[in-house]
Amino acid sequence: MTKVYVWSLFTRLFHILLIVGIGATFIIAEVEDLLHYHAIIGYMLGSLLIFRVIWGFMDVKFSNFRDFNFSIIDLIDYLSTLFGNKKEYIGHNPASSWAIAAMIGLGLASVISGVVVYGTQEGMGILSFLNSSLFKEMNFFEDLHEFFANAFMVVIFMHIAGVLIDRVFHKSQALNSIINGYKTGNTTSLKLTIFQKIFGVVWIILPIFIFAYLLLHPSNILIADANKPVNYKVEHELFAKECISCHTLYPPYLLPKESWVKMMDNLENHFGDDASLDEADKNSIQEYLVKNAADSSTKEAAFKILNSIKDKDVIEITKTPYWEQRHSSIDEAAFKNKAIASKSNCKACHKNIEQGLLNDKDIKIPKLT
Ligand code: HEC
Ligand code: HEC
Numbered sequence: 001m002t003k004v005y006v007w008s009l010f011t012r013l014f015h016i017l018l019i020v021g022i023g024a025t026f027i028i029a030e031v032e033d034l035l036h037y038h039a040i041i042g043y044m045l046g047s048l049l050i051f052r053v054i055w056g057f058m059d060v061k062f063s064n065f066r067d068f069n070f071s072i073i074d075l076i077d078y079l080s081t082l083f084g085n086k087k088e089y090i091g092h093n094p095a096s097s098w099a100i101a102a103m104i105g106l107g108l109a110s111v112i113s114g115v116v117v118y119g120t121q122e123g124m125g126i127l128s129f130l131n132s133s134l135f136k137e138m139n140f141f142e143d144l145h146e147f148f149a150n151a152f153m154v155v156i157f158m159h160i161a162g163v164l165i166d167r168v169f170h171k172s173q174a175l176n177s178i179i180n181g182y183k184t185g186n187t188t189s190l191k192l193t194i195f196q197k198i199f200g201v202v203w204i205i206l207p208i209f210i211f212a213y214l215l216l217h218p219s220n221i222l223i224a225d226a227n228k229p230v231n232y233k234v235e236h237e238l239f240a241k242e243c244i245s246c247h248t249l250y251p252p253y254l255l256p257k258e259s260w261v262k263m264m265d266n267l268e269n270h271f272g273d274d275a276s277l278d279e280a281d282k283n284s285i286q287e288y289l290v291k292n293a294a295d296s297s298t299k300e301a302a303f304k305i306l307n308s309i310k311d312k313d314v315i316e317i318t319k320t321p322y323w324e325q326r327h328s329s330i331d332e333a334a335f336k337n338k339a340i341a342s343k344s345n346c347k348a349c350h351k352n353i354e355q356g357l358l359n360d361k362d363i364k365i366p367k368l369t
């Protein structure tokens with residue numbers, strides 16, 4: 001038995017970057033206004049995984065996909081002796097071979113489906129052009145993305161459990177080897193060619209570069225925001241002047257046609273205020289609202305508000321089920337706080353809603369007084 005060099009420095013660095021990236025992106029996924037960072041880390045993970053796939057075909061001893069053990073018989077044998085007298089593998093054992101293949105596949109599927117959700121739902125990133133044609137499928141893509149990501153997480157936990165069981169019951173060297181690169185056994189060490197070494201350097205540097213570059217260049221095509229701000233004054237001056245005098249200028253896409261018609265037909269009694277206009281002005285604004293209502297918008301908020309209303313009779317945005325659901329985690333007292341004053345005061349927390357933008361990254365609850 002001799003000391004065998006099994007995992008190159010590149011494999012070990014890749015492993016660390018992957019752990020840090022996946023950990024960070026999973027935590028961030030829960031926080032709405034950090035979606036932007038979730039996407040940036042996603043791209044980094046995607047590039048790390050793509051390089052790992054290529055690495056698997058580069059004839060690198062132990063890391064080569066050809067050296068993986070995908071034999072079902074060996075896998076059953078391995079699992080049935082998990083707590084008993086088990087064979088020690090120098091490269092990947094059958095369980096880790098399957099786990100790594102699954103993790104690479106699910107990781108890439110998570111990244112790709114994530115880019116699709118980012119495009120179809122948020123109108124962001126390199127696939128933002130898909131928003132106009134596929135926005136109706138945004139929920140499906142989101143579910144798919146979550147499915148891949150959760151399945152990825154399950155395999156990760158199985159992989160960690162496997163390594164720990166191995167460690168506790170068999171004093172396996174797997175855990176140490178992924179840190180220091182060595183195991184003991186009866187085979188020759190890994191030796192990288194100069195070409196493999198150059199590739200390895202790029203494999204580690206490029207994803208870090210992508211991460212840093214995207215962080216510093218938010219308008220890069222991979223993450224760029226295709227939602228253009230709207231100048232309502234130019235679009236419809238009267239609407240922009242009249243409907244901003246008492247409250248936030250609500251973008252027309254936040255309510256369906258019927259709601260706007262209903263509201264505009266009753267401006268004399270507008271939530272306790274008299275907001276009446278002469279007939280011509282009223283008609284002009286109404287026509288603009290109807291033309292740009294939720295029914296003809298591809299925006300996430302429009303699509304989800306519309307779906308949540310169904311046949312209900314709602315004329316307040318804040319009474320739509322989607323609005324209520326999205327704001328349910330906010331304390332009622334916050335809305336009454338002086339800094340916000342009312343649920344209808346959207347712009348307190350959505351700073352550029354009056355330019356028609358409701359991007360996740362711009363959500364910010366102000367300091368309560
Ligand atoms: C005279 C003041 C006044 C004017 C002018 C006015 N509103 Fe309102 N509007 C209110 C008040 C008061 C509320 C109740 C919400 C609140 O608590 O602030 C309200 C609520 C709304 C809501 C529901 C918001 C929610 O909570 O979901 C919409 C939509 C709305 N207004 C649209 C319009 C439109 C469109 C115009 C222009 C035609 C307009 N308003 C002009 C006073 C006004
Ligand atoms: C007290 C601050 C606050 C106010 C006021 C507020 N929001 Fe929000 N809004 C939030 C927060 C926080 C979230 C994100 C919640 C989450 O994590 O899911 C959110 C989420 C949303 C979303 C979902 C974002 C998406 O991805 O589609 C929409 C749409 C939205 N708000 C619209 C509005 C509108 C319209 C108004 C005014 C009628 C409003 N909000 C008023 C804080 C606020």
